[in-house]
Amino acid sequence: MDFKQATATWWDAITSGFGRQDGLELDVLGLVLVIGVPLVVTLTPGIWRFFGLFVTFIHELGHAFAALMTGRVVKGISLNFDHSGQMNSFGRVGFSATWAGFWGYPAPGVLGLVLATSAAFGWAPLALSVGALILLVALIFIRNFAGAVIAVITAIAAQLVVVFLPLEWISVFVAALGTALTIGSLKDLVKVIRVHTRRRHVQQSDAYILALGSALPAGAWLTLFALVIIVCALATARVLYTAVSVGAV
Numbered sequence: 397m398d399f400k401q402a403t404a405t406w407w408d409a410i411t412s413g414f415g416r417q418d419g420l421e422l423d424v425l426g427l428v429l430v431i432g433v434p435l436v437v438t439l440t441p442g443i444w445r446f447f448g449l450f451v452t453f454i455h456e457l458g459h460a461f462a463a464l465m466t467g468r469v470v471k472g473i474s475l476n477f478d479h480s481g482q483m484n485s486f487g488r489v490g491f492s493a494t495w496a497g498f499w500g501y502p503a504p505g506v507l508g509l510v511l512a513t514s515a516a517f518g519w520a521p522l523a524l525s526v527g528a529l530i531l532l533v534a535l536i537f538i539r540n541f542a543g544a545v546i547a548v549i550t551a552i553a554a555q556l557v558v559v560f561l562p563l564e565w566i567s568v569f570v571a572a573l574g575t576a577l578t579i580g581s582l583k584d585l586v587k588v589i590r591v592h593t594r595r596r597h598v599q600q601s602d603a604y605i606l607a608l609g610s611a612l613p614a615g616a617w618l619t620l621f622a623l624v625i626i627v628c629a630l631a632t633a634r635v636l637y638t639a640v641s642v643g644a645v
Contacts, residue, residue, distance in 0.1 A: 409559045413525030413566075420515040420567040420639040427616060430636060434576035448479045449546050451504050451580035457534060458503020459483035459496055464566045466492035472539035475546045480600070489609070497606050499623045505581035505628035512632045520570040521563070526596075528554040535640060571636065573605030578632045581625050588635050589618055 398458050399486050405640045422430060437443050456473045463470050468487030485496055499506075515522035531551040538547045561569060591601050592614060603617040610617075 406555060406559055410525045410528065413521035413558065415521060416518045417521060417567065419429075419518045420520070420571055422571075422636070422640045426568055427640065430571045430575055434572055434579055438579040439578050444583075447576065448580065448583075449475070449477070450550055451584065452479050452481045452575065453534075453546060453550060454504045454507055454525040454577065455500045455584070456481045456483045457530075458499040458501075459501075459505070460534075460537060461484070462499035463487070463492070463496035465584055466495050468492050468496055470537055473534070473537045473543060474540040475538070475543035476540075477542050477546075481543070484572075494606060494610055497602055497609070498617070498620070500602050501581065501584055502624040502628070504577040504584070505625040505632075508576075508578035508581060509628045509632045509635070511570050511577065512635045513574075514552070515567040515574065516557060516569035516635050518567075520567040521568050523556075524566055528558045571639070575636070578629050582629055585622055585625050588621070592618060 420426075437447050442592070453475060456475065460470045460473060463483070463485040466487070468485040471484040471486060473481065473483050483496075487493070511520075511527075512521050514586075528551075528624075531554045535544075535547050535551055538544050557569065587622055588601055588603065591597055592603065601614070603614040603621065606612070606617045608612040
C-alpha cells in the first residue's frame, strides 16, 4: 500500500465515523473493559506514567479551546514528561483570561462525560473520528520537543485506532477512554489539592494563577474545579449504569 492508498484508507475510516450505530450495552465483559481496564490504567503507577501524559495533553487542550472560545489567540502548548504543561495565549485581560485559565483541570472530566455519553447513545464512531482530527490539528500548537513526542504519539495512536479498531468495539473503546479520563481528572484534582495543602510548587497551580488575576482566592477556584469534575464523574457513572444490560447485574 502506497502513501496515496494509505491516506485514502485513513480518510474513509474517518468519514465512516460520521454516522450513528446502536447504543452501548454492557454485559459482564463490557463492564470489565469499560470500568476494570481504566481502573488498572489509571491506578497502576507504571501505566499512569504514560497515560497521564495524555491526560495532561487534554488538560492543556482544555485551556486552548476555552481561550479560542473567547477570541484569544493561542500562541502554543508545551508538554513535559513529568505531567506538567503550559498553554500560552494572548488577548484581553479579564474574563477571557480567567475562562481560559479555568478549563484545564475540568477538561478531562468533561471530555470523559462526552465520550461516555457518545458511546451510550450510538455516537461513538463520530466521537472517535472527531477526536482523531482534533489531535492532528493540535500538533500545530506544540512548541517544545517533549510536547511534540507526546502529541505525535497520541495523534498516531488515535489514527491507528480509527483505521483498525473493529466497528463492534468502538463503543466499548470510547466508553473505556471516557472512564479513564474521568478517573484521571479525579486523580489530578487530588494532586492539585495536595499541592496547596502541602504548599509545594503552589506557584505552578492553575488555582494560584487564577487567584492572582481575580477576586477569588485559590481555595474558591479549587472548589469550582472539584464541583465541575465531581459532577462530570457522577454523570459519567450514571450514563454507564444506564448502559448495563439486565443480564450483567
